[in-house]
Amino acid sequence: MNVIEASGLRYAYPDGTLAIDGVDVTIEAGERVALVGPNGAGKSTLLQVLGGLVEPDSGTVRYFEETEDADAVRDRLSVATQDPSDYLFNPTVEEDLAYGPGQLSLPRSEIDRRVDRIAERLDLADLRSKPPFRLSGGEKRRAALASALTVEPDVLLLDEPVSNVDAANRAAIVELLSELSAAGTTLVISTPETELVPRVADRVVLLDGDGIAADGPTREVMTDAALLADCDLRPPQVVRLFADEEPVPLTVEEAKERLRSPDDISDGE
Numbered sequence: 001m002n003v004i005e006a007s008g009l010r011y012a013y014p015d016g017t018l019a020i021d022g023v024d025v026t027i028e029a030g031e032r033v034a035l036v037g038p039n040g041a042g043k044s045t046l047l048q049v050l051g052g053l054v055e056p057d058s059g060t061v062r063y064f065e066e067t068e069d070a071d072a073v074r075d076r077l078s079v080a081t082q083d084p085s086d087y088l089f090n091p092t093v094e095e096d097l098a099y100g101p102g103q104l105s106l107p108r109s110e111i112d113r114r115v116d117r118i119a120e121r122l123d124l125a126d127l128r129s130k131p132p133f134r135l136s137g138g139e140k141r142r143a144a145l146a147s148a149l150t151v152e153p154d155v156l157l158l159d160e161p162v163s164n165v166d167a168a169n170r171a172a173i174v175e176l177l178s179e180l181s182a183a184g185t186t187l188v189i190s191t192p193e194t195e196l197v198p199r200v201a202d203r204v205v206l207l208d209g210d211g212i213a214a215d216g217p218t219r220e221v222m223t224d225a226a227l228l229a230d231c232d233l234r235p236p237q238v239v240r241l242f243a244d245e246e247p248v249p250l251t252v253e254e255a256k257e258r259l260r261s262p263d264d265i266s267d268g269e
């Protein structure tokens with residue numbers, strides 16, 4: 001099933017800046033898709049249009065093959081934008097985490113279960129009673145992400161989910177996203193960081209500021225140094241290190257495997 005079908009999207013900000021123009025993208029249930037591009041390429045704008053937070057000037061976005069009204073599917077589709085203050089507006093972190101599931105009229109016990117689980121996974125347990133404005137920048141990012149996750153949506157759109165987050169929490173977020181994907185959640189993640197992409201996505205939609213420069217398997221796009229250079233990006237370090245090998249390892253784990261058994265590497269797919 002196509003969970004998102006967007007066609008002919010165009011959006012210009014009120015000051016006239018054209019952020020996306022002529023964008024067509026279809027996301028199928030269960031996919032892990034990265035929206036990748038340099039600063040200013042239009043990733044955040046596209047993510048917000050796909051998530052129904054911003055109305056496009058032209059074009060349409062259809063959800064679950066049934067509606068163009070994002071608000072009608074808020075229980076199945078959740079967006080975390082780059083600005084944590086969009087999600088953190090209650091007196092405490094705990095109340096922010098409970099806000100989304102509270103809107104779904106779930107029983108209190110179920111809301112508590114979700115908040116406990118996500119707070120534990122994203123290292124927020126000790127911060128639950130704090131006012132969100134007293135959190136550090138990275139803590140705010142984690143709290144905002146957590147508030148999108150407690151909705152337990154079928155489709156999760158995340159704008160740069162690990163920016164400003166320390167290494168241990170980055171790893172925790174990446175692992176949690178893998179688990180959500182394995183459980184069937186569709187993931188759409190925007191990032192300018194090519195290092196992150198192979199860990200969170202099987203498909204890359206590459207934006208270059210003029211529109212979609214490429215849309216294909218992560219392995220194909222992330223190993224095309226010329227294509228990435230055209231978009232002011234570089235392949236992940238491991239890809240650069242093993243550039244002459246075939247198939248090129250995409251992650252540190254694949255590279256380790258390659259070094260262990262150089263003549264016998266799986267293609268990692």
Ligand SMILES: Nc1ncnc2c1ncn2[C@@H]1O[C@H](COP(=O)(O)OP(=O)(O)OP(=O)(O)O)[C@@H](O)[C@H]1O
Binds near residue numbers: 040044
């Ligand atoms: N509120 C705004 N008003 C005017 N122009 C804007 C606004 N927000 C973004 N833009 C412009 O729209 C274009 C796309 O911005 P967008 O934030 O979507 O890019 P991005 O790929 O997410 O960048 P980054 O990696 O820096 O987050 C850029 O040229 C940007 O300057």
